[in-house]
Amino acid sequence: DTAVSQTPKYLVTQMGNDKSIKCEQxxxxxxxxxxxxxxxxxxxxxxxxxxxxxxxxxTVPNRFSPKSPDKAHLxxxxxxxxxxxxxxxxxxxxxxxxxxxxxxxxTRLLVL
Amino acid sequence: AQSVTQLGSxxxxxxxxxxxxxxxxxxxxxxxxxxxxxxxxxxxQLLLKYTTGATLVKGINGFEAEFKKSExxxxxxxxxxHMSDAAEYFCAVSSGGYNKLIFxxxxxxxxxx
Numbered sequence: 554d555t556a557v558s559q560t561p562k563y564l565v566t567q568m569g570n571d572k573s574i575k576c577e578q579x580x581x582x583x584x585x586x587x588x589x590x591x592x593x594x595x596x597x598x599x600x601x602x603x604x605x606x607x608x609x610x611x612t613v614p615n616r617f618s619p620k621s622p623d624k625a626h627l628x629x630x631x632x633x634x635x636x637x638x639x640x641x642x643x644x645x646x647x648x649x650x651x652x653x654x655x656x657x658x659x660t661r662l663l664v665l
Numbered sequence: 666a667q668s669v670t671q672l673g674s675x676x677x678x679x680x681x682x683x684x685x686x687x688x689x690x691x692x693x694x695x696x697x698x699x700x701x702x703x704x705x706x707x708x709x710q711l712l713l714k715y716t717t718g719a720t721l722v723k724g725i726n727g728f729e730a731e732f733k734k735s736e737x738x739x740x741x742x743x744x745x746x747h748m749s750d751a752a753e754y755f756c757a758v759s760s761g762g763y764n765k766l767i768f769x770x771x772x773x774x775x776x777x778x
Contacts, residue, residue, distance in 0.1 A: 557708075584764065594703075594753060596768040609765055643708060647764055652697050652716050654766060656708040 556580050557657035559644050565663045566634060574629045574660045576644030583649040584608075585627040587619060590641040590659070602627055603649060634664045667692045667758050671769035678776055684728075684743040686772050688756030691737065696758045698739040699766070700730055703753040712754075715739065726750070751776045 557578045566572055578585065586609070587599040601609035602621040616632045627644060641661050645654040672687040690696055697716045701709040713724025720732040730741045739756060756769040 586766075588766075594771045596709075596755065596766075596771075598765050598767075601765065645709075652714060652759070652764065653699075653711055654764065656701075656710070658708040659706075 557644055557646055557655050559642075559657040559660050561660060562658065563661050563663075565665065567665055568634055568636060570634050571630070571632045572634060572662070573631070574642055574644075574662075576627045576629070576657055578625055578644075578646040578655070578657075580646055580655060582646040582655075583624055584647045585621065585624070586645040586647075586654065587627065587629050588643040588645065588656075590643060592640070596643070600627075600629075631662075636664050638662060639664045667696070667760065667767045669756050669758050669767055669769035671754075671756050671772050673772055674770065675773045675775065678746045678774070680748055680776055680778055681745050684741070684746045684750065684774065686741040686754050686756075686774065688730075688739045688741065688769060689737050690739060690756070690758045692758055692760065694760045696760065697764075698730075698732060699757040699759070700724065700728070700739075700741050701755045701757065703755065703771075705752075709755065712741070746774075746776045748776050748778070750774060 560575045584603045586601045590596045600619040605621045618630045621627045641659045643659050644657040647654045668691045670689045699714045700712040715732045723729045728743045757766045
């Protein structure tokens with residue numbers, strides 16, 4: 554059983570398109586996150602939700618919009634994709650105010 | 666503000682040799698410290714963590730790390746490297762609470778025969 558899953562695993566698209574990445578966790582955690590890993594492997598947090606409430610919103614272009622329909626799901630929608638959005642996007646989850654974050658396998662986005 | 670510095674973007678060791686990956690942090694509050702490993706084309710897996718208590722923490726796959734407050738360090742070690750240890754290693758810090766992780770730039774470990 555996969556604890557944190559993401560779909561799709563790979564996403565290749567053209568500039569200007571809109572795309573979504575989905576994340577689901579079956580760990581019963583209350584808190585979920587989106588991280589971006591760039592081509593140099595640098596990881597940076599983008600958003601975090603706790604029980605469907607946005608609690609962390611880093612300096613991210615407003616073309617990126619997270620949505621949490623319930624505490625087991627956190628989706629990321631990206632409008633008007635740009636070349637610089639090419640990266641690996643990781644979803645993670647943790648217990649409320651817990652310390653360990655559990656990461657999904659990542660979604661590799663390539664914008665052409 | 667919190668930050669993490671990993672000294673050495675690439676480390677190469679022989680199989681059976683000691684592994685030492687360096688991590689220094691900056692935090693204005695008592696830190697929670699983590700080491701994660703990333704194998705090629707995979708997600709991040711927790712190796713070990715320090716929150717409170719014993720400063721020497723043991724993790725999976727024979728790795729351990731020691732929290733040294735006076736040196737603001739959390740270096741990762743393994744007595745004997747194995748070929749399967751070749752991966753990217755990330756040190757991270759958080760202040761607990763809502764648990765925003767701040768990552769270092771990563772260290773790529775290569776293990777050669």
